[in-house]
Amino acid sequence: MSQTFLPPKWLQQLCDPYAVLGISVIANERQILKRYHTLAKLLHPDRHAKSCNPNPELATAIFSHLINPAYEQLKHQQKRLIAIAMLRSQSRDLEQKPLSSQSAIAQEIMEMSTPQAELFYEEAIACYAENQYKSLEQFYQVTQQISTLNLVYLRLHKPDLLLTQKTVSILPEVEVKPGELTSDEKIDVKPVLTNYAQRHYQRAIEYVRLAKWPLAVQELRDAIKLEPNNSDYYALLGLVHLRQKFIGMARVYIYQALKLNPQNSLALKYAPEVKIQSGENTNPKSMAKAMSIAALLSRFIHGKGSQVK
Known part of the structure; x- marks a missing residue:
């Protein structure tokens, strides 16, 4: 060529x-x-x-x-x-x-x-x-x-x-109230943004307050790519899925937040809503499902699905 x-x-x-x-x-x-x-x-x-x-x-x-x-x-x-x-x-x-x-x-x-x-x-x-x-x-x-x-x-x-x-x-429309997630939510944010992950996190919080769920999801995923061990990002992503009524995915991310930090206040607050018990140490079924999707994706990325028929 x-x-x-x-x-x-x-x-x-x-x-x-x-x-x-x-x-x-x-x-x-x-x-x-x-x-x-x-x-x-x-x-x-x-x-x-x-x-x-x-x-x-x-x-x-x-x-x-x-x-x-x-x-x-x-x-x-x-x-x-x-x-x-x-x-x-x-x-x-x-x-x-x-x-x-x-x-x-x-x-x-x-x-x-x-x-x-x-x-x-x-x-x-x-x-x-x-x-x-x-x-x-x-x-x-x-x-x-x-x-x-x-x-x-x-x-x-x-x-x-x-x-x-x-x-x-492609998800169904969810009826939400834009002001629903404002003053009563205690979301920890550093007053000084020291890295790009925190910048994504900051924008995600603003999108959550405006009920712009897809944009919040994108910002949080970008933040997680940069800091994969920050429990705050997973906790907020879990809350975003919960507000969209995707209980299984909400449980995945809230569980991960608690796994990284058992004292994460946001994850602890919503753990009961996704039926995560205090001290739970086994992966939920939705976590296994998410893991299977990730494994499937990895298979395509690394060659087994690389050829289009």
């Missing part, structure tokens, strides 16, 4: 600009811009010139002919709507195919419950995105998997949900 000329099948990936950037179809403008800046730094020619396997020409070609056009499509709302409409059309074609003829990852997601599918989709996108451009030669296969995830996700949506270009999910 020429380093400066991309194969036609690579350029065809532009039919899903979300997959090219490695983001979900519900990504907002801030997330789109953040991902674009990340890729701009990652594929800078100077960075590849200093690597063990220098390939700056290929990096430049990918950035110029794939990433830049994909970003141009997604940075404008009207173009995003067109992209979603085209992907939705592809998802309808996917729906006409028997499940047995679809990729392994599509089969697995379609057999999950709606909350499980939502969790798997978001985590899978994040994991694939992390690995998407580490090896430029593997970019095509990884991007195909992300595109498949996006199509399956759209297949699970009602037809009109994404047309408003709001942050939505």
Whole structure:
């Protein structure tokens, strides 16, 4: 393969600009811009010139002919709507195919419950995105998997949900009161933000107070990636799931918060609501279910599901 000329099948990936950037179809403008800046730094020619396997020409070609056009499509709302409409059309074609003829990852997601599918989709996108451009030669296969995830996700949506270009999910709507989680919640926050994880945590708290659950979830997951042993992040993520009536997932994260810090006040407050007893030391069934999803995702990421049928 020429380093400066991309194969036609690579350029065809532009039919899903979300997959090219490695983001979900519900990504907002801030997330789109953040991902674009990340890729701009990652594929800078100077960075590849200093690597063990220098390939700056290929990096430049990918950035110029794939990433830049994909970003141009997604940075404008009207173009995003067109992209979603085209992907939705592809998802309808996917729906006409028997499940047995679809990729392994599509089969697995379609057999999950709606909350499980939502969790798997978001985590899978994040994991694939992390690995998407580490090896430029593997970019095509990884991007195909992300595109498949996006199509399956759209297949699970009602037809009109994404047309408003709001942050939505395949989860059912939950009636909430925006002021419900304000003054009476004692959420520990450091007065001085000393790291990026705390910045994500701070934003998550604001989103919780506004009842913007998907945004709060995203910020808390980003915080956990940076500080995986901070019980406060798990406790608040558990509360977010609890407010959405996802008791199983709430129990998973509140349990993890207490495992990291048995004295976490927020986790202790809501432990009874998710039926976690004081001193409980066995994994709940929902934890086992979450672990099985994580194991499944790991299998796809590391190759067993890497080929799309």
